[in-house]
Amino acid sequence: MTTSTGKLGVGVLGGGGEAAEGHIRGFQSDARAQVVALWDIDQAKVSAQAARLGVSQVCSTMEELLGNAAIDIIAVCTPDHLHAEHALAALAAEKHVLCEKPMCTTRRDAAELVRAVRSAGKVFLAGHNYHFVPHYRAMAEAYRSGEIGQVWLAEGDYISNLHEFYAGRTPWRSDATAAQDILMGGGCHPLGLMCWAMRSKVTEVFAYSNHLSEKLLPLDDAYVMALKFDNGAMGKLIAASGNRGYAPTGGHLVLYGTQGTIWGGKLYRQDPSTHQNQVVRDFRAELAHLRPRVADTKQVHYWAEQAEHFLDCVQGRSEPQMSVLDAARVVAALEAGVRSARSGQPVAVDNQF
Secondary structure, eight states, X not given: OOOTXXXXXXXXXXXXXXXXXXXXXXXXXXXXXXXXXXXOSOHHHHHHHHHHHTOOEEOSSHHHHHTOTTOOEEEEOSXXXXXXXXXXXXXXXXXXXXXXXXXXXXXXXXXXXXXXXXXXTOOEEEEOGGGGXXXXXXXXXXXXXXXXXXXXXXXXXXXXXXXXXXXXXXXXXXXXXXXXXXXXXXXXXXXXXXXXHHTOOEXXXXXXXXXXXXXXXXXXXXXXXXXXXXXXXXEEEEEESBOOSOOOOOTTOEEXXXXXXXXXXXXXXXXXXXXXXXXXXXXHHHTTTOOOSOOOSSSOOOHHHHXXXXXXXXXXXXXXXXXXXXXXXXXXXXXXXXXXXXXXSOEEOXXXX
């Protein structure tokens, strides 16, 4: 299956939204791909997006899009709680799948997706777009190459103000029938980075949560979660959606090693004579010349770089850096965190898929 131009055909489920905008523009920036069609339940919104971005076809049903023989790839950009249903439908239609994060919202769905990907033999990439940020990639490589020794503590924060999203930009996030849990929807960013950077998985969690800062969300809006990794490291994750004023943190990825620390995009070591911390590397400064190739979307991420990686995977040139199994283990750990916060007890993570 390819388009008449010989390019890999792309269909987008959930067209019309901001994530879809990034996926469309990302694939359009690569000469190997052609965005063939879009579908969304809001036909007016997706039609406007198609016209603005030069996509010729808007499908009236998801089934129509999935049945299009010119489409090789499906980008799933629908609300979180629909990711599993739509990704499974795409795999059943024998399409390669790029699924927005979080891959799904339950461990049960994650297990079903792992089985489906193995059965279908198609390429599946979980769209954790922060993995394509140059300084995060450099931080991960610095650890893997031994620049800070063995990590004994990892942490990451997702501390955001989602009031505008809940109030109108993406109202599904606060819809009481299927609201986005901030630990799953936001916490997947830092946890995905920690697991990916260390090539490790979480084995046990203990979480606390409250609901004090964002009343538009019908769920707890802040979590603090302790983590135990299979490489011996401990971890800390904060996910919050009701922030009304920012303060300095280490960001989505912090690694404390036996020979140095990576924090805030910099690598620190302590001078043995003065005991003063010194900046050994500034990853942000080193890579300041690298900018997202798609930079005029409402949410500016490394959309083109993600699309390029996925197309490389489809063509057999690379392996998904966030595979269905990697993403399933992130979902399993986050679901365990929700259960822990509700029960007040530590919860073991089931990583067997």
